[in-house]
Amino acid sequence: MKDNLKHISKLMSLVLRHKPETIGLKLDENGWADTMKLIEKMNSNYNYGVDISLLEEVVTTNDKKRFSFNDDKTKIRANQGHSLDIELNLEPVTPPDILYHGTAVHFLDSILKNGLQKQSRQHVHLSATEETAKAVGSRHGKPVILTIRAKEMSAKGYLFFLSANQVWLTEQVPVEYICRE
Numbered sequence: 001m002k003d004n005l006k007h008i009s010k011l012m013s014l015v016l017r018h019k020p021e022t023i024g025l026k027l028d029e030n031g032w033a034d035t036m037k038l039i040e041k042m043n044s045n046y047n048y049g050v051d052i053s054l055l056e057e058v059v060t061t062n063d064k065k066r067f068s069f070n071d072d073k074t075k076i077r078a079n080q081g082h083s084l085d086i087e088l089n090l091e092p093v094t095p096p097d098i099l100y101h102g103t104a105v106h107f108l109d110s111i112l113k114n115g116l117q118k119q120s121r122q123h124v125h126l127s128a129t130e131e132t133a134k135a136v137g138s139r140h141g142k143p144v145i146l147t148i149r150a151k152e153m154s155a156k157g158y159l160f161f162l163s164a165n166q167v168w169l170t171e172q173v174p175v176e177y178i179c180r181e
């Protein structure tokens, strides 16, 4: 991704997931920002020269498809990863038998004692592939991939959601459903 697009994307992750107040932006209860307001507030705080076509480029070229517009592009939001208390309004979906969670070795003791907790985010994030899980885990240190018996969890009543960018989300994963590869 071009440098400028990367800066814009990072700023959007910050304001659309965690701290809209950094640029004086407000999100609605479903995490949507007014597209024009976002452009105006980014430009009044940073010199990235954002306009609608740059924003469209970020949305379509973003490596993890982190953001979506609504149908008429008047609103924009992050697809997942929020620490803000917003309601994404996703429908529960039955997961595949197995999902993966990538983490770092230094978290293992705690995870195998307490299960996977959502920490500062709104959900625990799970991946459909080991490859993605490894990349997620590597962000925190030496990666380790955990196998989650998702279908069994779902049969016991735990809810799973699939974000618009194909990240699996759930409230927590108790220890008994976690295997170390």
Ligand code: HQG
Binding pocket: 064, 066, 081, 102, 103, 104, 107, 110, 111, 114, 115, 116, 117, 118, 119, 120, 121, 124, 125, 136, 137, 139, 140, 167
């Ligand atoms: C760990 C990125 C100790 C958990 C990625 C993780 C993802 C525990 C860390 C998205 C624990 C939280 C989310 C416990 C969980 N004890 N550690 N009981 N339970 N943990 O960043 O899943 O690039 O909040 O294993 O691709 O790493 O931002 O979650 O290591 O989809 O778009 O606590 O962020 O996407 O870290 O990553 P995070 P995550 P973006």
